[in-house]
Amino acid sequence: MRVALFQSCTGIDPEANAAAIVSAIDQAKAGGADILFTPEMSGLLDRDRTRAADNLADEAHDRVLAAVRAAATKAGIWVHLGSLALSGERRDGRLVNRGLLIDDAGTIRARYDKIHLFDVDLPSGESWRESAAYAPGGQAVVAGTPWGRMGLSICYDLRFPDLFRTLSDAGAVILSVPAAFTVPTGRAHWHILLRARAIEAGAFVIAAAQAGAHADGRATYGHSLVIDPWGDVLLDMQGENGVGFADLDMKRVADVRSRIPVLAHRRPIAPATLA
Known part of the structure; x- marks a missing residue:
């Protein structure tokens, strides 16, 4: 399996x-990739919510999604559109942050709404309240x-290992983590968390990110x-935007899981009691 990752600096x-x-879809196909992965918020990255509102739509009318589905069909390649901000999907008026898996015929095979919303105050002075505009998935x-x-x-x-345990318990051998990580949190935790998720699940982790x-x-x-499932980094695109490639040997999953069978050794754990 050959994967392509699009590292972008998405604008308004x-x-x-x-x-x-x-263009990235065409490059991925030309490079022999079976699937292209794009970052979180691939269609629009705009913290000015008033301005952004004019560019948001529901899934059926989103211009970026339509263009990606058409391009995937033309090129004959799968695309994991890391996520889009979509409006009009909920009765309460809140937005959703939705990832979409699109096959080589342009069909949407899966949808995922981000469960954990980024509400933090960083030591750098950055403050983010994703829940002010978005509803969490469930x-x-x-x-x-x-x-x-x-x-x-x-x-x-990425910071919630119970989600990834749920995914690997359901048979996932590939974990996709599209992101728009801040610089301070990225420097501190990005590599170590992604490697940990790969090692815990004995699975490939593919993380297309925003940059710049x-x-x-x-x-x-x-x-x-x-x-890879052992925690080895097969591709790191550093700060360079564009399309990168990696080849995945899917037999590696079974090999690693046979050596350290953590999935087979998992046990249900009752809630802790206070001694």
Whole structure:
């Protein structure tokens, strides 16, 4: 299995963002990839919610999603569109942060709404309140693919190992973690958390990331990664935006899991009691 990752610096113009993803799809296909992975918020990254509202739509009318589905069909390649901000999907009016797995015929095979929302105050002075505009998802998602089952997550989900245990218990051998990590948290935790998730699950981890100084004023860490089930880094795109490639030997999953059978050794644990 050959994977391609699109590391981008997504801006505030959905048309430009769509064009960049379509170009990445063509590059991925030309490079022999079976599937392209894009970062969180691939269609629009705009912290000005008033301005962003004019560029948001529901899934059926999202311009970026339509362009990606058409390009995937034309190129004959799968795409994991890391996530889009979508409006009009909920009765309460809140947005969803949704990842979509699209096959080589342009069909949406799976949808995942981000469960854990990024509400933090960082020592750097950055403050984020994702829950002020977004509703959390409530369902873990594992999707069937020609290469094995894929578990879906988004960015801040990375910090919650119970989600990844749920995904690997459901048979996931590939874990996708599209992200727009901040620079301070990326420097501190990005590599170690992704390697830990791969080792715990005995699975490949594919993490396409945003990178650079964005038009809305934020900065993201980059370092899109592909990690094998042993925790070895197969690809690190550093701070360079564009399309990167990695080859996955899916037999590696069974090999690693046979050597250290942590999935077979998992046991249900009752809630802790106070002694």
